Amino acid sequence: MQLVYVYDIKAKDKKDFNRVKRRFYYHFNKLDLRDVLRTKSVLIVPLIAEKMMDAFFKQFSKKVEVYKILAESIEQV
Numbered sequence: 001m002q003l004v005y006v007y008d009i010k011a012k013d014k015k016d017f018n019r020v021k022r023r024f025y026y027h028f029n030k031l032d033l034r035d036v037l038r039t040k041s042v043l044i045v046p047l048i049a050e051k052m053m054d055a056f057f058k059q060f061s062k063k064v065e066v067y068k069i070l071a072e073s074i075e076q077v
Contacts, residue, residue, distance in 0.1 A: 003050055004069040005043040011063065020063045031056060044074060 009024060011017035031052065037044040045053055057066045 001047050002071050002074060003045050003047060003053070004071050004074070005045065005053060005057070005066060006069070007041055007043070007057070007064050007066045009064050020060070024060055024064060027056065027059065044071075 009017060009020050011020055033045065033049070035046050036049075043053070054068075057064060
C-alpha cells in the first residue's frame with residue numbers, strides 16, 4: 001500500500017506564495033525520501049513514511065492544503 005499526498009500552496013499574493021513555496025521545498029528537500037514519486041503537486045510515498053510526511057505537512061498547515069489518499073495500487077497510464 002502507498003500513500004498519495006495531494007497538496008496546494010495557498011497565499012494571499014505572489015510575494016507570500018513565493019515565500020511559502022521556497023520554505024516548503026527547502027524543508028522538503030531536507031527529508032530523506034528515496035522511494036518517493038513526485039509531480040508538481042502530488043507525492044506518492046510508502047506507508048512507513050506516513051508519520052514523517054504528516055509531521056512535515058503540519059508545519060505548513062496554514063499555508064498548504066493537503067489531502068491524503070491510501071492506495072492499494074497505482075498504475076501509470
